[in-house]
């Protein structure tokens with residue numbers, strides 16, 4: 001049996017680790033949070049929210065990893081790459097496959113560090129929230145959970161098929177031959193939805209209910225589509241949503257159509273969730289993934305001469321939250 005690890009078992013990884021372990025597959029859950037690791041070993045992985053279960057798991061801290069792994073599912077936030085990459089490197093062998101799950105565009109960064117041939121990408125299509133040591137909350141209804149999966153070349157290699165079988169112990173996996181397009185579709189959700197959830201300190205559902213907030217969100221999304229197009233990426237449909245075709249608008253009338261889509265089933269699946277960047281702010285973190293999310297849209301927009309005023313504003317506000325100059329809240333709407 002191949003050696004499998006999930007590195008970074010916080011909100012998302014606890015849930016994936018629970019499903020894989022429940023199916024009887026050996027998996028090491030590796031996390032830097034010692035209290036969380038101790039609770040996972042002592043009490044099992046406890047999942048609450050839209051999915052409820054308690055599953056015995058094997059958890060360890062990065063310094064307790066031994067030997068090399070065949071497959072590592074990487075779920076550490078991009079803010080911790082600098083410490084996590086060197087900890088993982090000694091456990092990466094010649095044929096190790098590393099599955100990049102963070103939001104943003106993590107594959108090229110990981111390919112530069114670990115080697116291109118080792119990297120697969122898996123944009124995550126479910127939401128989660130870390131509750132307490134050993135406990136994670138699933139914030140996406142189970143029937144809407146999914147993951148995308150692809151290689152950097154677009155080839156469906158045996159490794160892609162093998163990783164798919166493992167992740168499908170949790171939820172459906174859509175194999176894509178256009179991983180970059182998948183990344184940009186996910187960036188749409190994050191730059192717009194997660195950006196606004198963080199700025200306003202609210203659930204995704206509360207964005208949909210507020211006309212001003214939703215107006216800004218769809219404009220953030222439009223900037224994302226324009227930057228993706230300018231960078232030659234063709235966004236792929238996800239769970240039936242064709243981002244490039246259905247969420248682009250040309251005038252105020254057309255914008256109403258996009259707003260109606262944001263209030264329909266695809267987005268409703270995320271209603272009770274909050275952005276992982278907001279969770280970071282709320283637990284006192286000094287750094288969020290804003291540079292890896294709205295920051296990437298803004299930076300790549302600048303390179304191609306595409307203006308991104310909404311993204312730039314979200315970045316400014318979230319950075320002011322990181323220094324505690326601002327708090328998440330609907331009063332931040334007046335800053336736009």
Ligand SMILES: NC(=O)C1=CN([C@@H]2O[C@H](COP(=O)(O)OP(=O)(O)OC[C@H]3O[C@@H](n4cnc5c(N)ncnc54)[C@H](OP(=O)(O)O)[C@@H]3O)[C@@H](O)[C@H]2O)C=CC1
Pocket residue numbers: 007008009010011012013030031032033036062075076077078080083084085087101102103124125126127128129130275276289
């Ligand atoms: N939560 C969500 O709904 C979604 C998140 N994502 C993306 O997935 C990624 C993971 O998100 P999420 O699960 O929310 O993040 P969490 O912060 O909840 O989990 C990441 C875990 O990694 C741990 N960690 C930090 N450094 C290391 C290290 N060197 N080695 C091992 N573990 C380490 C963290 O510990 P500590 O807490 O001590 O820092 C934490 O427990 C992010 O890029 C996020 O944007 C994608 C889709 C949805």
Ligand SMILES: CC(C)(CO)C(=O)C(=O)O
Pocket residue numbers: 103124125126127128189190193194270273274275276277
């Ligand atoms: C929007 C969501 C929940 C989608 O999975 C997400 O990626 C995040 O909050 O980071």
